Amino acid sequence: MISLPSLSKRFPKLLIYLGIALATAIAIVLLLRPTPVAVEVGRVEQGKLQVTVNAEGMTRVRDRYILAAEVNGQLDRITLNEGDVVEVGDVVARIDSLPHTTAVQEALGRLAEWRAQRAGVETQRPKTAALAQARSRIATTQANQRQIEARVAQAQAALEQAQRDRQRAQYFASTGVISRQAREQAELNEQTKQEEHNAALQAAQAARSEVAVAQKALALLQAEQSDPDYLLEVYNARIASVEAELARLQDEAQRTEMRSPVRGQVLRVLQRSAQVVSDGTPLLELGDPTKLELVVDVLSSDAERVAVGNAMQVTSGTTQLEGRVRRVEPSAFTKTSALGVEEQRVNVIGDIDAPTILGDGYRVDVQIVVWEKPNVLQVPLSALFRCNQAWCVFVVNNGKAERRTVTVGQRSDTTTEIQQGLTAGELLILHPTEQIQDNRSVTIND
Known part of the structure; x- marks a missing residue:
């Protein structure tokens, strides 16, 4: 039996x-109790x-003009320099025409010839050698005509064969038997044969004209044998005709002037130095830089959502402008991205307000508004996650995470439309992690 003094000693x-x-029990309970997860939140x-x-x-x-040499x-x-202002009709370039100069010399030679022949009409009639030469010329031109017409027939046959080849190539290409390159080669061959046939027809026409000229020359010589007075009138008429042609050629040969077709500015000078140029050489680019348009190449998948009339928000540095889609081009093109990936892109053309702030060829960032609504329930995209083939969010309710399934609609780069499952003002957990579970305690980061 324990005595009272002994018990009093053991009690402390x-x-x-x-x-x-x-x-120890309290510490174990606190350690085993789940700690609240710190989260970042946003509101609906x-x-x-x-x-x-x-x-x-x-x-x-918008309207760009490339002036090219006409001769x-x-x-x-x-x-002129880039940026210089030009008016309609201003002379922007001058060309000394070499062909016109040559034509003047030829006209002078013909004029001298007709004058010399006129002077000798009364004293010297055409001789037998001249008539024989004229007949020989007719025979030569007729033989040349027959050769050229033979080439026309040959070109016609080649063209018909090329057309048949092209039709076969198109059929086989549509069935996958031959490649698209083979079909394009057949189409190119047909075009080449068509151009050769056209050239042969033109040559045949020229040959017929030469025959007619030679026959007229013979008839003229034959008339000269019996009617010198008539020949005098003929030469007078020819001299007058050549003199009129010579006056025109001399006027054209002096200088050819290129004039501006539009009021605007010089955009680019393509050929500045004095040099010999051929017909069709580009010389200047002209246009009105106050009349600009936007060219935006978008992915073909995005182009499906763009429609004429969509608003465009344009950013260039600190400049903010508004625009509107005018046209979506019907054909796409291939473009290699910065990562080396080939993409199909489509040009979207837009009109821009207050274009004088920008210039031709300026780079801009464009946002094309394809959908908008003024009163939409929306949440940040970072609050959404997939759950059971649906979209879910975590709502903060009384310090705990509550998982909810939501129905989403349209979405932008940062937010998405909520059609069902949330109400305005509710707190959502942004960037949910695997630590956050339904009914898990959370604490909100400041």
């Missing part, structure tokens, strides 16, 4: 042991939502 130790046991908002297609674009002058000749140095 029992209290200490009991305290230690209680503290009600407001305007825009869905855009974002891309880079470029400004360009072969010597180009004078162009003194």
Whole structure:
């Protein structure tokens, strides 16, 4: 039996042991209790939502004119510079025409010939050798005509064969028997044969004209044998005709002037130095830089959502402008991205407001608004995650995470429309992780 003095001595130790046991139990409970997860939150908002297609674009002058040389000749140095203002009809380039100069010399030679022949009409009639030469010329031109007409027939046969080849190539290409390159080669061959046939027809026409000229020359010589007075009138008429032609050629040969067809500015000087140029050589680019349009190449998948009339938000540095889609081009083209991936892209053409702030060829960032609504329930995209083939979010409710399934609609780059499952003002967990579970305690980061 334990005495009272002995029990009184052991009582403090029992209290200490009991305290230690209680503290240990409390510590184990606290350690085993799940700690709240720190989360970042956002609110469900009600407001305007825009869905855009974002891309880079470029400004360009809407009506661009490229002035090209109209004749072969010597180009004078162009003194205009990029940015110079031109009016309609202003002289922008000058060309000394070499062919016109040659034509003048030929006309002078013919004039001298007709004058010499007129002077000798009364004293010298055409001789037998001249008539024989004229007949020989007719025979030569007729033989040349027959050769050329034979080439026309040959070119016609080659063209018909090329057409049949092209038809077969198109049929086999449509069935996959031959490649598209083979079909394009057949089409190119047909075009080449068509051009050869056209050239042969033109040559045949020229040959017939030469025969007619030779026959007229013989008839003229024969008439000269019996009617010198008539020949005098003929030569007078020819001299007058050549003199009129000579006056015209001399006027044209002096200088050919290129004039501006539009009021605007010089965009580019393509040929500045004095040099010999051929017909069709580009010399200048002209246009009105106050009349700009936007050219935006977007992915073909995005182009399906773009329609004429869509608003365009244009950014260039600190400049913000508004525009509108005028045309979506019907054909796509292949473009290699910065990552080396080939993409199919489509040009979207837009009109821009206040274009004088920008210039031709400026790079801009463009957002094409393909959908918008003024009063939409929306949440940040970072709050959504997939769950059971649906979209879900975590709502913060009384310090705990509550998982909800939502129905989403349109979405922009940062937010998405909520059609069902949430109400405005509710707190959502942004960037949910695997630590967050339904009914898990959370704490909100400041």
